[in-house]
Each structure stands twice: as structure tokens, then as C-alpha cells.
Amino acid sequence: xxxxxQSPQSLIVQKGGISIINCAYENTAFDYFPWYQQFxxxxxxxxxxxxxxxxxxKEGRFTxxxxxxAKQFSLHIMDSQPGDSATYFCAAxxxxxxxxxxxxxxxSVIP
Amino acid sequence: DAxxxxxxxxxxxxxxxxxxxxxxxxxxxxxxxxxxxxxxxGLELLIYFNNNVPIDDSGMPEDRFSAKMPNASFSxxxxxxxxxxxxxxxxxxxxxxxxxxxxxxxxxxLTVV
Numbered sequence: 001x002x003x004x005x006q007s008p009q010s011l012i013v014q015k016g017g018i019s020i021i022n023c024a025y026e027n028t029a030f031d032y033f034p035w036y037q038q039f040x041x042x043x044x045x046x047x048x049x050x051x052x053x054x055x056x057x058k059e060g061r062f063t064x065x066x067x068x069x070a071k072q073f074s075l076h077i078m079d080s081q082p083g084d085s086a087t088y089f090c091a092a093x094x095x096x097x098x099x100x101x102x103x104x105x106x107x108s109v110i111p
Numbered sequence: 112d113a114x115x116x117x118x119x120x121x122x123x124x125x126x127x128x129x130x131x132x133x134x135x136x137x138x139x140x141x142x143x144x145x146x147x148x149x150x151x152x153g154l155e156l157l158i159y160f161n162n163n164v165p166i167d168d169s170g171m172p173e174d175r176f177s178a179k180m181p182n183a184s185f186s187x188x189x190x191x192x193x194x195x196x197x198x199x200x201x202x203x204x205x206x207x208x209x210x211x212x213x214x215x216x217x218x219x220x221l222t223v224v
Binding site: 032034036041042043044045046049089097098099100101102103104 | 144
């Protein structure tokens with residue numbers, strides 16, 4: 001019930017294309033859904049986040065879509081760039097600050 | 112702010128030795144988390160503290176692992192004795208009441224030979 005599922009495991013996208021990563025959860029007690037971006041040799045960094053009472057949040061080229069009834073959420077990266085190549089983690093937070101991470105998606109944006 | 116500071120960045124040790132990883136959270140943050148990252152298991156939460164008190168240590172794999180937070184600006188994760196399967200990158204992260212998510216340190220890459 002604490003698990004966060006994520007797909008695909010890896011993704012290759014052409015420069016300028018749209019990258020889409022999907023996640024699902026089961027625990028309805030989760031109250032905050034962040035996405036993290038990790039570059040090799042670095043710690044994960046918060047990219048964008050959404051609360052379950054919002055269906056969509058956009059920040060620049062990054063958009064989270066949230067479907068509360070389906071318990072699914074996704075990250076869309078518009079106009080993907082080679083600099084976006086990284087590992088992306090979706091996550092879910094419990095009410096007392098514990099964050100559970102998905103297994104990660106390795107994104108490669110090719111020129 | 113210098114962010115979350117972890118030391119050492121790399122640690123190579125022999126099986127059976129004691130290893131201590133250190134973390135300095137961001138000033139003002141009241142929650143601190145230790146994660147372990149491996150290819151096989153991804154990011155695993157080991158333990159987290161709130162206001163210096165351990166809240167959930169259910170992710171600590173064995174009694175060989177222990178963590179302390181003697182004050183708001185310092186935490187340690189100790190492995191005694193270390194084993195090759197403990198080889199991983201260990202991250203420390205901090206936050207304030209979960210607001211704005213976690214800030215992670217750069218991690219300690221531990222290799223046990």
C-alpha cells in the first residue's frame with residue numbers, strides 16, 4: 001500500500017519531443033506528490049510537485065497531470081532538450097512527512 | 112545556504128570495519144532523512160527524524176545500522192560491521208514540515224570490499 005509504481009523504466013525521446021512518465025499509487029493517505037530529477041553523481045532535486053486537490057500544474061516546460069479517482073499522475077516534459085537527460089522519480093508523501101519514491105525513469109533526449 | 116552537506120563523498124572500507132556517514136541539514140529544517148540508493152532497489156528510506164527524534168526506522172535493514180541526531184545541525188549513520196552488500200550511495204535529505212519537498216545532499220558513495 002506504500003508503494004509507488006512508475007513507468008517506463010527508460011525512455012528515449014528526440015529533441016523537441018514530449019517525454020511522458022506515468023506513476024500510480026494505492027494509499028489514499030498520500031497528500032503531496034513531488035517529482036525529482038537526478039543527474040549522475042548528484043542527489044535528487046525537487047522539480048515540480050502537486051497536491052491531490054489540483055488536477056494539473058505547469059511550470060515552464062514541465063507539467064504534472066493528476067487523476068485522483070484513478071490514483072495516477074504523470075509528468076510531461078514539453079520540447080524535451082538534451083539537458084533534460086536524467087533520471088526522474090515520482091514520489092508520494094504521507095501526512096507526517098515520509099516520502100516514498102518510485103523506482104525511477106531514465107530519460108535520454110537525443111539530438 | 113550551502114545546502115545539505117554530507118561527508119565523506121566517497122568511502123572505501125574493508126568488510127567488518129565500522130563506517131560512519133555524516134550529514135549537516137539545512138539550517139531551520141526540522142526533518143532529516145537517510146536514504147540508500149542502489150540499482151536493484153532504487154531509493155530506500157532508511158530512517159527519518161523530526162525535531163531530532165527518530166520517527167520511523169522501519170527501513171533500517173539490520174541491527175548493524177544505527178542513526179543518531181544529537182542536535183538540529185548534525186546526524187550520523189553508522190554501519191558496524193560493514194558488509195559488501197552495504198555498498199551503495201547513501202543520501203541525507205532535510206525539509207521543513209515537508210513544505211517544498213526535500214533537499215538532498217550530494218551523497219556518500221560507500222564501497223565495502
